Amino acid sequence: MILRRPVFWLILIFAAxxxxxxxxxxxxxxxxxxxxxxxxxxxxxxxxxxxxxTGYVNFGHIVFYGLGGYVGLxxxxxxxxxxxxxxxxAGLVVSLFALALGMGILRLRGAYFALATIGVLLAVQSxxxxxxxxxxxxxxxxxxxxxxxxxxxxxxxxxxxxxxxxVMALSMILSLGIKISKFGLGLFAIREDEDAAVVLGVxxxxxxxxxxxxxxxxPAVAGALMFYKNGMIDPSIAFEFMLSLEGIVMLMLGGKxxxxxxxxxxxxxEKLRSYLLTSPKLSNFQLVIAGALLLLVVLFAxxxxxxxxxxxxxxxxxxxE
Amino acid sequence: xxxxxxxxxxSKRFGGLLAVSDVSFSLGEREILGLIGPNGxxxxxxxxVVNGVxxxxxxxVKFAGEDITKCSPNQVVHLGLARTHxxxxxxxxxxxxxxxxxxxxxxxxxxxxxxxxxxxLEVLERVGLAKSAEMSARSLTIAGKKRLEVARALAxxxxxxxxxxxxxxxxxxxxxxxxxxxxDIRDSGISVFMIEHVMQAIMSLSxxxxxxxFGQKLAEGKPEEVARDPQVIEAYLGDPDIAxxxxxxx
Numbered sequence: 088m089i090l091r092r093p094v095f096w097l098i099l100i101f102a103a104x105x106x107x108x109x110x111x112x113x114x115x116x117x118x119x120x121x122x123x124x125x126x127x128x129x130x131x132x133x134x135x136x137x138x139x140x141t142g143y144v145n146f147g148h149i150v151f152y153g154l155g156g157y158v159g160l161x162x163x164x165x166x167x168x169x170x171x172x173x174x175x176x177a178g179l180v181v182s183l184f185a186l187a188l189g190m191g192i193l194r195l196r197g198a199y200f201a202l203a204t205i206g207v208l209l210a211v212q213s214x215x216x217x218x219x220x221x222x223x224x225x226x227x228x229x230x231x232x233x234x235x236x237x238x239x240x241x242x243x244x245x246x247x248x249x250x251x252x253x254v255m256a257l258s259m260i261l262s263l264g265i266k267i268s269k270f271g272l273g274l275f276a277i278r279e280d281e282d283a284a285v286v287l288g289v290x291x292x293x294x295x296x297x298x299x300x301x302x303x304x305x306p307a308v309a310g311a312l313m314f315y316k317n318g319m320i321d322p323s324i325a326f327e328f329m330l331s332l333e334g335i336v337m338l339m340l341g342g343k344x345x346x347x348x349x350x351x352x353x354x355x356x357e358k359l360r361s362y363l364l365t366s367p368k369l370s371n372f373q374l375v376i377a378g379a380l381l382l383l384v385v386l387f388a389x390x391x392x393x394x395x396x397x398x399x400x401x402x403x404x405x406x407x408e
Numbered sequence: 409x410x411x412x413x414x415x416x417x418x419s420k421r422f423g424g425l426l427a428v429s430d431v432s433f434s435l436g437e438r439e440i441l442g443l444i445g446p447n448g449x450x451x452x453x454x455x456x457v458v459n460g461v462x463x464x465x466x467x468x469v470k471f472a473g474e475d476i477t478k479c480s481p482n483q484v485v486h487l488g489l490a491r492t493h494x495x496x497x498x499x500x501x502x503x504x505x506x507x508x509x510x511x512x513x514x515x516x517x518x519x520x521x522x523x524x525x526x527x528x529l530e531v532l533e534r535v536g537l538a539k540s541a542e543m544s545a546r547s548l549t550i551a552g553k554k555r556l557e558v559a560r561a562l563a564x565x566x567x568x569x570x571x572x573x574x575x576x577x578x579x580x581x582x583x584x585x586x587x588x589x590x591x592d593i594r595d596s597g598i599s600v601f602m603i604e605h606v607m608q609a610i611m612s613l614s615x616x617x618x619x620x621x622f623g624q625k626l627a628e629g630k631p632e633e634v635a636r637d638p639q640v641i642e643a644y645l646g647d648p649d650i651a652x653x654x655x656x657x658x
Contacts, residue, residue: 288514
């Protein structure tokens with residue numbers, strides 16, 4: 088049972104604190120900081136389902152986030168849908184897209200799959216940049232009056248913040264739920280040895296397609312919310328390859344395959360990045376740091392921070408999942 | 409009575425090489441059928457065709473009355489046909505218990521996690537790995553990994569178990585132990601189809617033996633019949649004259 092896992096309650100407390108503290112202090116800049124942390128946790132946690140659980144490296148994970156943003160913004164502004172409904176519909180549409188796509192590219196393994204995911208990202212980006220209903224390369228804007236319907240811009244911004252925190256909590260709970268399930272066990276078997284998994288009875292084709300599709304859902308929902316909050320979207324910010332790569336750095340830093348590790352890596356990396364981006368001497372230096380970090384982690388602590396903790400305190404494995 | 413496994417006219421070609429050529433045989437309930445033959449005779453290929461890892465070019469495979477010729481390996485397991493690998497394939501970074509739980513979860517009964525874990529513990533006890541349950545599969549010795557292969561396959565609760573060289577690379581004590589496990593498996597009502605190079609073991613274990621050479625079935629019969637078959641001796645030793653001389657010396 089998931090309710091008996093200490094990590095489940097930790098996730099809830101963590102999310103509640105993140106929602107409450109900036110609201111209580113009415114601190115808008117803290118909120119803007121934390122929403123980026125939450126986004127990093129969402130991206131890293133869902134990427135973890137592919138890389139950490141199933142062993143398939145997805146370089147183009149950000150495509151789900153960008154597509155979700157587009158579908159969500161289109162429904163919320165052009166079609167005048169309610170924001171929450173638009174975000175959920177975006178999640179659904181992008182998941183179905185991932186399911187169809189996964190059936191094809193998940194036949195590939197290892198480096199070939201990784202290359203295909205980059206191809207998908209580039210293909211979707213060029214498609215969107217030439218797609219008229221979505222404004223081609225200039226993208227789409229949220230009309231300011233749209234915020235009025237949510238009770239004014241101030242109210243709308245707080246609301247999207249809470250929703251994003253909610254999506255973050257759901258991402259971590261989803262990771263935990265899958266990790267302790269039979270489905271998760273099947274995924275781990277695929278990660279360790281796909282050929283052995285088939286012979287043991289795991290329907291690897293279906294399992295891989297499902298997890299690929301599941302890993303697309305919450306990032307797409309988050310994309311709809313984030314771009315709605317930002318008020319605009321265009322192909323270059325929606326499908327930013329760098330953010331996709333940074334997602335992998337976050338995951339490796341925290342510890343792939345673990346629920347807490349993905350979140351910890353996401354949070355820490357985002358904090359570090361915003362510090363570097365805003366410091367006058369080190370701005371635009373964050374990718375150098377990202378590269379160096381990834382190198383150090385892969386060489387000296389392949390299990391990331393959580394893997395390192397497991398080695399120091401083997402019993403932690405039972406509590407920190 | 410219909411046989412549990414019925415292979416008829418199976419052929420498998422890899423490019424210009426006919427790895428398995430028109431092989432037919434059958435296997436009954438509670439039987440141990442041995443499969444022997446020189447290296448490269450096509451034994452493992454035949455196993456692969458039977459459990460669906462590779463598709464045969466010709467022929468049919470029937471298991472428990474169903475045609476499984478076109479089934480994928482994971483479907484075959486659900487029907488009750490499990491196997492081990494000659495080159496062991498442990499799920500390295502998972503514990504021994506988790507490895508076996510995978511077998512039980514996705515096996516014939518498609519158990520949910522908790523009952524699967526219980527089956528896994530019971531099977532680990534049976535193959536003598538209970539003490540290593542919490543170790544990672546990576547840290548097992550080769551003998552341990554071979555037992556893990558058997559345990560995972562057994563956890564699927566199969567009706568028929570394909571064992572691909574479970575004795576290879578083991579020392580005499582370990583071989584004796586493994587032979588005990590195989591006998592125990594048969595006594596519990598599971599049929600066994602096994603590839604083996606350790607002659608003494610396969611001769612004493614098998615009810616019947618099929619001999620493959622260059623992809624073709626050379627002989628089939630009781631162990632002592634097969635051992636006396638001049639064609640079989642030739643396949644193993646090459647020159648029939650040497651065989652004759654050996655016989656005279658005996």
